[in-house]
Amino acid sequence: xEVKYSxxxxxxxxxxxxxxxxxxxxxxVSPRSSFTVNLLCMLSGLGVxxxxxxxxxLIMRRTGSDFLTLSARYTxxxxxxxxxxxxxxxxYVAAYVLLPYTxxxxxxxxxxxxxxxxxxxxxxxxxxxxxxxxxxxTRFGVFLFVFALFTNLLLFTGNIxxxxxxxxxxxxxxxxxxxxxxxxxxxxxAFVSAIYAxxxxxxxxxxxxxPLLSLLFTAVKFALVMFFVTFSLGSYATRQDYQSFIxxxxxxxxxxxxxxSFFIALSTMSxxxxxxxxxSCMVKSTGKKRPMLEIVMYTLxxxxxxxxxxxxxxxxxxFSNEGILLGLTFVVAxxxxxxxxxxxxxxxxx
Amino acid sequence: xxxxxxxxxxxxxDLMLISVTELKERLxxxxxxxxxxxxxxxxxxxxxxxxxxxxxxxxLCSKDELAQSVLNPVLAHDFCDDTPKQALNAIxxxxxxxxxxxxxxxxxxxxxxxxxxxxxxALDGCEKMIAVxxxxxxxxxxxxxxxxxxxxxxxxxxxxxxxxxxSMLRRRIKNPDLVFEQMTVGSQSRTQIMLCYLQHCVSxxxxxxxxxxxxxxxxxxxxxxxxxxxxxEDEKTSRLFSGVGISExxxxxxxxxxxxxxxVLVDGTPAAMIVPRLFVEEFQGIDDYSNRTYYASFIRxxxxxxxxxxxxxxxxxxxxxxxxxxxxxxxxxxxTAESLSRTPLPVMPEVLLITFVYEMMKEAxxxxxxxxxxxxxxxxxxxxxxxxxxxxxxxxxxxxxxATAAICSYVTSPxxxxxxxxxxxxxxxxxxxxxxxxxxxxAVVLISMCAKTSLGVPYMASLxxxxxxxxxxxxxxxxxxxxGKHTIRVQKFPETKEA
Numbered sequence: 067x068e069v070k071y072s073x074x075x076x077x078x079x080x081x082x083x084x085x086x087x088x089x090x091x092x093x094x095v096s097p098r099s100s101f102t103v104n105l106l107c108m109l110s111g112l113g114v115x116x117x118x119x120x121x122x123x124l125i126m127r128r129t130g131s132d133f134l135t136l137s138a139r140y141t142x143x144x145x146x147x148x149x150x151x152x153x154x155x156x157x158y159v160a161a162y163v164l165l166p167y168t169x170x171x172x173x174x175x176x177x178x179x180x181x182x183x184x185x186x187x188x189x190x191x192x193x194x195x196x197x198x199x200x201x202x203x204t205r206f207g208v209f210l211f212v213f214a215l216f217t218n219l220l221l222f223t224g225n226i227x228x229x230x231x232x233x234x235x236x237x238x239x240x241x242x243x244x245x246x247x248x249x250x251x252x253x254x255x256a257f258v259s260a261i262y263a264x265x266x267x268x269x270x271x272x273x274x275x276x277p278l279l280s281l282l283f284t285a286v287k288f289a290l291v292m293f294f295v296t297f298s299l300g301s302y303a304t305r306q307d308y309q310s311f312i313x314x315x316x317x318x319x320x321x322x323x324x325x326x327s328f329f330i331a332l333s334t335m336s337x338x339x340x341x342x343x344x345x346s347c348m349v350k351s352t353g354k355k356r357p358m359l360e361i362v363m364y365t366l367x368x369x370x371x372x373x374x375x376x377x378x379x380x381x382x383x384x385f386s387n388e389g390i391l392l393g394l395t396f397v398v399a400x401x402x403x404x405x406x407x408x409x410x411x412x413x414x415x416x
Numbered sequence: 417x418x419x420x421x422x423x424x425x426x427x428x429x430d431l432m433l434i435s436v437t438e439l440k441e442r443l444x445x446x447x448x449x450x451x452x453x454x455x456x457x458x459x460x461x462x463x464x465x466x467x468x469x470x471x472x473x474x475x476l477c478s479k480d481e482l483a484q485s486v487l488n489p490v491l492a493h494d495f496c497d498d499t500p501k502q503a504l505n506a507i508x509x510x511x512x513x514x515x516x517x518x519x520x521x522x523x524x525x526x527x528x529x530x531x532x533x534x535x536x537x538a539l540d541g542c543e544k545m546i547a548v549x550x551x552x553x554x555x556x557x558x559x560x561x562x563x564x565x566x567x568x569x570x571x572x573x574x575x576x577x578x579x580x581x582x583s584m585l586r587r588r589i590k591n592p593d594l595v596f597e598q599m600t601v602g603s604q605s606r607t608q609i610m611l612c613y614l615q616h617c618v619s620x621x622x623x624x625x626x627x628x629x630x631x632x633x634x635x636x637x638x639x640x641x642x643x644x645x646x647x648x649e650d651e652k653t654s655r656l657f658s659g660v661g662i663s664e665x666x667x668x669x670x671x672x673x674x675x676x677x678x679x680v681l682v683d684g685t686p687a688a689m690i691v692p693r694l695f696v697e698e699f700q701g702i703d704d705y706s707n708r709t710y711y712a713s714f715i716r717x718x719x720x721x722x723x724x725x726x727x728x729x730x731x732x733x734x735x736x737x738x739x740x741x742x743x744x745x746x747x748x749x750x751x752t753a754e755s756l757s758r759t760p761l762p763v764m765p766e767v768l769l770i771t772f773v774y775e776m777m778k779e780a781x782x783x784x785x786x787x788x789x790x791x792x793x794x795x796x797x798x799x800x801x802x803x804x805x806x807x808x809x810x811x812x813x814x815x816x817x818x819a820t821a822a823i824c825s826y827v828t829s830p831x832x833x834x835x836x837x838x839x840x841x842x843x844x845x846x847x848x849x850x851x852x853x854x855x856x857x858x859a860v861v862l863i864s865m866c867a868k869t870s871l872g873v874p875y876m877a878s879l880x881x882x883x884x885x886x887x888x889x890x891x892x893x894x895x896x897x898x899x900g901k902h903t904i905r906v907q908k909f910p911e912t913k914e915a
Contacts (some may be wrong), residue, residue, distance in 0.1 A: 176852065187849070191860050198867045205866035205880035206859070324743035331855040338859050 098241035099248065101234050101296045107245055108288045111252020112281050118256040118395065121403035122263035132267040133403040134350055140406070145353060148402065152264065152351035155394045156344040157364065159257045161371045161385040163344075164188070167337045168372065170308045174315075175330050185372040189365045191338055196345035196361045200268045203342050210335050217328040222290050224317025224325055225298045233300030250388045255284060257391060260399040261340075264347040341368075436469045436540040443471065446527070453530075458487070460539075462495035466503050468539040471526075476533035478552020485514035486535050486548050500542035507537060508546055516549025528606060555580070556686075561664035563829065568706040573664045578608055578683040584666035585612060589673065593617070599630055602638040609644070610681040612669070612688070617676040619912035622871050626678050626691060641685045648680070648691050650869045656834045656861075659870030661693035668702050676906035692870035692906060696878050696890045698831050699723070704893050713892035720891065722827035725820065726835045730767050731842035731854055733817045737763045739850035755811035764847025766810055770818045771840065773800055778822075872911045 099107075125133055137148050168181035168188075176184075195203055258280075295309045299316065306312050314329035348364050349357040375382040384390070440455050447453045452474040460466040470486060493511045495503045508517055520526070521544045530536055533551030558580070561573030574581045582596055597611040609630065613623060626648065633647045645660040653659070663669050664687045669679045672690045680689040699719045704712040736743055737752060744752065756763055777796045781789055804810045825835045838861065845853040868875035878886040888894035906912055 171852070176850075184852075187853075187856060191856050194860055195863045198863055202863060202867045205874070205876065206862050208880040208882050209862055321745050324740065327740065327743065327851050330852060334852060334855045335859050338856070 099244045100237050100239045101292060102236050102238055103240040103245060104248055104292050104296075105289055107248035108252045108292065109285065111249050112255065112285050112288075114253045115256045115259060116281055118259040118399045119262065121400055121407060122259065122266050124407050125263075125403055126266045128407070130267070132264055133406040134264050134347075135267045136406045137402075138353055145351075149348075149351040149353075151398065151402070153348050153364065155260065155398045156348045157367055157371070158385065158391065158394055159260070160341045160344045160368050161375070162254075162257075162391055163337055163340050164368070164372060165375055165382060165385055167333055170311055170333070171330065174308055174311050175326070180376070182369070182373050182376050186369060188334070188338060189341070189369055189372075192341045192345060193361055193365050195338065195342035196349065196365075197358065200265045200343065200346045200350075203339060203346065204268070207339060210332075210339055213335065214332055217325075217332045218287065218290075220325050220328055221314050221317050222294060224319055225294045225313060227318075228298040228316060229294070230300065231297055233298070234296035250392065252288070253392055254388050256395045256399060260395050261343050261347055263399050263403045264350060265343070436467060436538055439471075439538055440469065456487075458491060460490065460495050460503060461493065462503065463497050464495075464499070466495055466498070466500060466539060468500075468537060471530055471536040471538065472550075473530050473533070476531070476553045477535055477550045481514075481550040481552055482535055485512055485550055486537065489513055490537070500539040501544075504537070504539050504542050504544060504546060512546075512548060514548045514550070518547045519544050520547060521545065528600075531606070532608070551579075558584075561686075564663065564665050564668070564702070566665075566701075566703050566706070569702055570665070570667050572666060574666060574681075574686040574688060576684050576686055578610055578681055581666070581681050581686075581688070582610060582612075585670060585673075585679075588666060588670045589614070594673070597627075599627075601630060601633050601635065601644065603634070603636050605637040605639065607638040608683040609638075610683075612673060612679040612681060614673050614676070617674060618678060619676060619906060622676075622692065622906065622912055623678060625871050626680070630680070638682065639684065641680070641682045641687055641689050644680065644682065645689055648689065648871075650871065653868040653875075654864040656837065657695065657831075657865060657868060657875060659691070659693050659868065659875055661690035661697060662687050662830070663690060664688075665702060671702070671705075676908075676912075692873040693875070694870065694873065694878065695865065695876050698828055700889070700893075705896075709893060709895045716891060716893060719827055722824040723831065723835070726822075726825035726827070727838045728842060728854070729821045729824070730771065730817055730839055731846035732851075733814070734764050734767050734843055735846035735850045735854060738847060752811075752813045755813045758808045759811045759814075760809070762847075763814070764843060766814050767818060767843050767847075768840070770810055770814060771843065774818060774822055775836065869911070873906065873909050874911065877909060 122132065125131065125136065129136065134148070134152075137144055164185055165181075168184045171184050172179050172181045195206070291310055291313065294313055299306075299309065299312060302312075311326060311329060314326040317323075317325040345361055345364055349360050352360055354360055371381070371385060375385060436457070440457075443453060443455065454470075454472045454474050456470045456472075458468050458470060460468060470482075470490075472482065489511050490507055493506070495506065498506060504519075508519060518529075520529070525547075526536060526545065529547040533549075533553055534547040535550045537546045537548065539545075555577050556575050558572055558575050560571040564573070572584065574584065586594060591614070593614045593616050595611075595613055595615050597613075599609050599611065601607050601609055611623075611626065611630075629647050630644065633644060635643055638644060641662065645658065645662075648660045649655065650659060661672070663672070669688045669690060673679060677690050677692065680691070682689075699716055701715075701719075704716065707715070737756060741749055741753065756766075759766060761769065777792065777800070781792050781796075784792060801815060805812045805815060821839060825832055825839075828835070842854055842857060845857045849856070866874070866876050866880050874881055877883065878890050888898060893899075
């Protein structure tokens with residue numbers, strides 16, 4: 067009986083369940099739109115995410131590889147521009163994920179600590195993980211997945227006693243601006259498609275149900291968070307930042323509280339994993355076999371961005387812009403893989 | 417009369433084509449007239465006045481066996497007109513009663529045989545010699561291994577002589593598939609080691625890797641298996657956890673061999689090294705397979721829980737007491753705060769101090785004679801424990817936390833070294849950065865563990881990379897009906913396949 071590793075199939079699931087936590091950190095569920103409308107926005111947003119996965123799935127099914135590998139093989143002259151695009155994009159993704167995390171951490175959990183210090187410690191750990199490579203990070207993802215399940219279980223069951231359906235509404239009422247904002251916001255997990263487009267070649271045991279399961283998992287989680295924010299926290303939540311953090315803070319089992327520590331732990335590990343994967347993608351695009359220097363350089367740039375964001379609101383607003391993220395994601399997750407879809411023939415490698 | 421005329425010409429290499437007298441001088445020179453080298457000259461009953469010698473190292477041979485198998489039959493036999501070569505053949509084929517005899521001709525082999533307890537018969541004028549197995553040195557008998565005690569199952573553990581250990585394995589696997597492959601390591605100690613594997617279970621790739629790594633060992637002396645374990649570890653992977661398993665039990669080793677692993681026995685070491693080693697194996701005990709399934713599974717889960725407590729509990733205590741006291745339930749919070757307020761040291765140095773004192777006491781307990789062990793226990797328990805708490809030097813809650821972690825660390829005793837190091841690292845991290853720091857260090861440690869390999873097989877295999885098929889013997893132990901049906905062998909892992 068051969069031993070088969072299913073963890074590679076789980077990779078996307080893990081990434082999505084990890085990033086969903088981060089995305090919810092700075093998500094404000096608006097009270098002007100009902101729960102049903104928010105739910106529909108979320109489903110449409112995730113639908114877009116599913117569409118952005120299609121080009122890399124197509125490449126994977128045809129060649130068993132990813133567009134970065136194909137570009138290195140068939141268009142070596144384009145390596146530099148592609149590496150530059152990837153570097154810019156993944157620096158943006160890493161900053162987009164890191165900034166709300168450090169803000170939440172320093173505002174809610176350890177007040178008084180400087181965000182750049184938190185960022186520095188986290189980035190130092192990410193350098194180590196990125197040096198180990200994508201496969202090792204995805205193995206780490208297995209533990210993160212189990213921890214995410216456990217934390218979510220605590221988070222949601224701990225809030226059941228606070229649930230009051232009169233706090234919100236299931237009716238179909240919506241505010242046009244809110245709906246558009248929510249839709250754009252729920253499209254942001256598409257950056258996972260870009261990561262997937264770069265490293266899909268590492269997963270030799272690909273199956274189509276992989277991204278579908280991932281999206282389903284994320285949808286269920288988003289829905290549960292919105293449900294509890296709407297019906298457990300109610301109007302209290304609308305006046306607060308970082309609603310999912312507050313959800314974890316209000317969760318309790320009798321006298322047992324402190325579930326926000328689990329939430330922070332999950333967020334920390336999720337950010338750690340996503341930034342490490344982003345660094346790995348950047349390095350893969352350069353094609354260097356000994357990537358120590360590149361990884362340190364990219365991390366330093368990221369740290370400088372964190373520092374700048376601490377002092378400049380404009381810079382911070384730039385790196386927290388969903389529109390820019392989606393635009394760049396469209397280029398890396400859709401345009402570039404589509405350009406390589408017909409390259410490499412229809413033979414399946416590996 | 418010593419027949420010096422039978423001297424033959426010397427040939428190239430290290431072949432021994434010299435007279436017995438010269439051989440004696442040469443050996444005495446090589447051994448610097450060592451007192452334990454015995455060179456008994458013998459005159460054989462023969463018309464040609466054959467002359468020879470029996471060479472041994474005192475203390476390594478059984479005198480009775482030497483007399484019965486070598487001296488008595490050889491001296492009593494009439495060699496008539498035999499030439500030295502014919503006489504040697506006669507000794508080899510009919511005269512001596514020993515079944516362990518080998519013919520050889522090199523100096524290297526001569527040294528190896530006599531230092532291994534063989535008696536070597538050399539005849540003047542004959543280029544070859546005979547080694548007769550008459551080993552009879554004193555060694556510790558087979559006894560129950562102290563570090564792997566079982567409730568049910570065999571009470572037999574490895575002992576120092578290599579051949580005895582080999583026989584213990586052969587007795588359990590009566591199958592020609594079981595192969596023992598001998599190698600020699602240590603340029604000075606010339607230590608014999610034995611590779612053991614099941615021919616049809618082992619991965620050829622892994623076997624080649626093991627042989628190559630052992631050949632690469634350039635140590636002058638190898639006195640224990642620990643010398644070689646580092647050579648069997650994969651390069652550029654974390655050394656915190658060991659990728660080489662150690663067992664003193666022949667039944668455990670046999671079990672591992674049937675799973676396709678390779679065991680390395682080292683002469684003079686009462687334990688076998690087993691490769692590849694996976695993290696989940698550290699939680700599997702031989703008792704698990706004797707007990708009922710539900711109980712074995714329960715014990716497995718207890719072991720995993722103990723591992724987490726041993727590593728994280730003191731650090732968690734530091735983080736909660738120093739950074740997040742609000743997470744503690746009120747009664748515990750009040751008592752802990754009250755207890756800590758009476759001690760002079762902050763919580764992190766206090767926990768570190770007790771941890772170090774405990775490690776010192778443990779080391780002292782291991783090294784001192786058993787008769788003094790009770791005294792150390794009393795001093796440790798009463799003076800360091802109760803008196804220090806009463807004097808207000810350390811708090812009772814801290815002592816309890818460290819003691820609980822210490823007890824838990826013995827549940828998975830093979831992991832004791834990494835547990836101890838990780839505990840100290842986490843205590844310091846918790847004291848500096850609280851729970852968040854612990855999470856970050858945990859992530860780094862997990863990455864390091866996931867990156868570790870043992871002969872190329874991921875150390876964390878079964879968990880990460882996750883494999884559902886192997887889960888039946890990880891957190892729970894499935895019934896023998898299921899385990900016995902499909903043994904999951906190491907060669908079934910993708911990393912053990914030739915590229």
